[in-house]
Amino acid sequence: xxxxxxxxxxxxxxxxxxxxxxxxxxxxxxxxxxxxxxxxxxxxxxxxxxxxxxxxxxxxxxxxxxxxxxxxxxxxxxxxxxxxxxxxxxxxxxxxxxxxxxxxxxxxxxxxxxxxxxxxxx
Amino acid sequence: xxxxxxxxxxxxxxxxxxxxxxxxxxxxxxxxxxxxxxxxxxxxxxxxxxxxxxxxxxxxxxxxxxxxxxxxxxxxxxxxxxxxxxxxxxxxxxxxxxxxxxxxxxxxxxxxxxxxxxxxxxxxxxxxxxxxxxxxxxxxxxxxxxxxxxxxxxxxxxxxxxxxxxxxxxxxxxxxxxxxxxxxxxxxxxxxxxxxxxxxxxxxxxxxxxxxxxxxxxxxxxxxxxxxxxxxxxxxxx
Numbered sequence: 624x625x626x627x628x629x630x631x632x633x634x635x636x637x638x639x640x641x642x643x644x645x646x647x648x649x650x651x652x653x654x655x656x657x658x659x660x661x662x663x664x665x666x667x668x669x670x671x672x673x674x675x676x677x678x679x680x681x682x683x684x685x686x687x688x689x690x691x692x693x694x695x696x697x698x699x700x701x702x703x704x705x706x707x708x709x710x711x712x713x714x715x716x717x718x719x720x721x722x723x724x725x726x727x728x729x730x731x732x733x734x735x736x737x738x739x740x741x742x743x744x745x
Numbered sequence: 746x747x748x749x750x751x752x753x754x755x756x757x758x759x760x761x762x763x764x765x766x767x768x769x770x771x772x773x774x775x776x777x778x779x780x781x782x783x784x785x786x787x788x789x790x791x792x793x794x795x796x797x798x799x800x801x802x803x804x805x806x807x808x809x810x811x812x813x814x815x816x817x818x819x820x821x822x823x824x825x826x827x828x829x830x831x832x833x834x835x836x837x838x839x840x841x842x843x844x845x846x847x848x849x850x851x852x853x854x855x856x857x858x859x860x861x862x863x864x865x866x867x868x869x870x871x872x873x874x875x876x877x878x879x880x881x882x883x884x885x886x887x888x889x890x891x892x893x894x895x896x897x898x899x900x901x902x903x904x905x906x907x908x909x910x911x912x913x914x915x916x917x918x919x920x921x922x923x924x925x926x927x928x929x930x931x932x933x934x935x936x937x938x939x940x941x942x943x944x945x946x947x948x949x950x951x952x953x954x955x956x957x958x959x960x961x962x963x964x965x966x967x968x969x970x971x972x973x974x975x976x977x978x979x980x981x982x983x
Contacts, residue, residue, distance in 0.1 A: 633822035641821070652889035654824035655970045661828035666835065679826035682819070686941060687788045688769050689820050690884040692761075692813030694792035694906065696899025698799065699806055703873065703900070710867035714860050714877060715904060719911045719938055722856030722881055723919050726961075727934035729851055731925060733844035 629678025636661050761812015768794050781949070783913035783942060788906050820885040824966070827883070831963035838960055845933065849964045852937035854976055856881045861982060872897055878977065879969055880904040881912075883940040886966045893974060894983065905940065912939020913946035928954035936961025 640657030644650075665671055682689075697704070704711075772790040779785045799809055810817075831838075838845060860877040869877075876896035879887040884905045891901035912935060920931040928951045935943040936958035944962050948955030977983045 630822065633825045636825045637821035640825070650893055650974055651970050652824075652886065652893070654821040654889060655886055655967060657821070657825040658828045658831075659967060661825050662831050665828060665832040671829075671832070676829060679829035682823045682826040683830065686823055686826075686883075686885075687786070688765075689816055689823050690888070690902055690906075691765050691769055691788055691791045691795070692810060692817040693820075693884070693888055693899055693902040694788055695795050695799075695809060695813065696806060697792065697903045698796045700897065700900055703870070707869045707873050710864055710869040711873060711877070711904070712907075713867060714863035714869070715880065715908055716911050717863055718856055718860035718877075719881070719908050720915065720919060721859045722852055722938035723912060723916055723934050724923065725855045726848055726852030726937045727920060727923060727925050727930050730844060730848040730930045730933050731927065733848055734841065734927070734930065 625674045626677050626681065629672075629674035629676070630682075632672075632675050633661075633678055633682070758812040758815060761809045762815055763812075764795060764798070764809070765791070765813060765816055768798075781945070783910045783946060786906060786910055786942060789910065792903070792906075820888065824883075824885040827963055827966060830959050831967075834956060834960040834963065837956060838964070841929075845960065845964060846968075848933060849937050849961055850968050850972055852934065852961075853881060853965050853969050854972060856938060857973055857976075858980070861977075873900065875977075875982070876900040877904055879973060880908045881938050881940060882965050882969045883962060886969060890969055890973060894977065906942070909939045909942025912943040916943060916946065917950060929957045932957025933961040936963075937965050940965070 636657040637654050638657075640655070640660060641653030644653045644656055661675075769787060769791045772785075772787040772794065775790060776782075776785050776787045795809070799806070857878040857880075860880060861874045864874045864877050872895075875894045876891055876898075878894060878896065879890040879901060882890070882905070884902055887901050887905045888898040891898050916931070916935050916939060920934070925931050925934075932947050932951075932954035935947045935954070939946075940962050944955065944958040947958035974983065
């Protein structure tokens with residue numbers, strides 16, 4: 624029952640985020656705003672509510688499951704895929720490699736200057 | 746003897762749910778059996794199997810989606826749930842707030858920009874280019890950002906998963922080749938470039954790497970919604 628209550632709270636935050644963004648007409652996804660509101664709530668209340676934690680963990684444990692239907696939608700794009708699959712694949716693979724290289728290099732460059740490395744053990 | 750599957754498949758939306766649950770359950774078993782090799786990611790396998798079954802049963806996407814959308818709707822609350830791991834990584838995050846924010850923001854912009862320009866250079870359509878842009882962040886966020894940019898959410902969903910698989914497969918080799926031995930650095934880069942799939946892989950390699958990958962993924966999910974649309978507008982893509 625706790626779990627269900629937690630799910631209700633998560634849905635409420637999502638809807639609140641959707642509603643807020645529709646009201647102020649900002650192009651930020653409502654669910655992301657809901658996530659930020661939830662993050663702030665967790666920071667402010669100190670003791671995380673069990674119901675929300677349980678519901679969050681069970682949703683996230685199988686997060687991948689929830690995007691199967693969206694993925695199946697790719698069958699509608701068969702012609703596009705047939706024409707452009709090589710360009711898609713090459714740009715996906717290369718840009719992922721570029722992103723890994725760049726982010727690691729930048730993080731490595733930024734970290735020692737601000738954080739003591741030895742202080743991060745354990 | 747031929748059976749008319751399209752009339753056998755009831756108009757009841759719960760069939761779509763049952764099909765998705767059943768196929769995903771089996772795909773997940775396969776994934777665990779294969780010791781979680783990214784190439785057999787359960788989403789990848791499930792999507793291909795369901796497309797195959799729909800094609801075999803001569804059912805269209807709308808018939809499946811009457812049930813599929815019940816699952817799809819939960820992506821919103823699942824995005825909100827990402828606040829929990831982000832909250833857990835807050836003590837880590839607090840200690841290096843600015844390096845993380847800067848590295849994550851620049852990382853997603855470089856990833857998105859390189860994807861768009863490469864796709865354009867290789868002759869892909871504008872729809873493909875825009876759908877590629879948010880591919881390095883977690884699927885529920887990538888889908889809504891893609892919608893906003895004028896891309897195709899379904900295409901983005903596919904790109905996100907494949908990107909995650911690529912990052913998870915080659916990440917460790919790339920870091921070794923670069924000489925990166927700090928798990929905080931490799932973890933963050935993994936989370937920014939390959940979201941949840943990469944984070945799952947990072948956890949297998951090293952705990953600090955997993956924690957920083959989760960942090961990178963969480964921060965990227967928030968930042969992308971704020972910085973990607975204005976950035977693409979500045980570059981003249983929107």
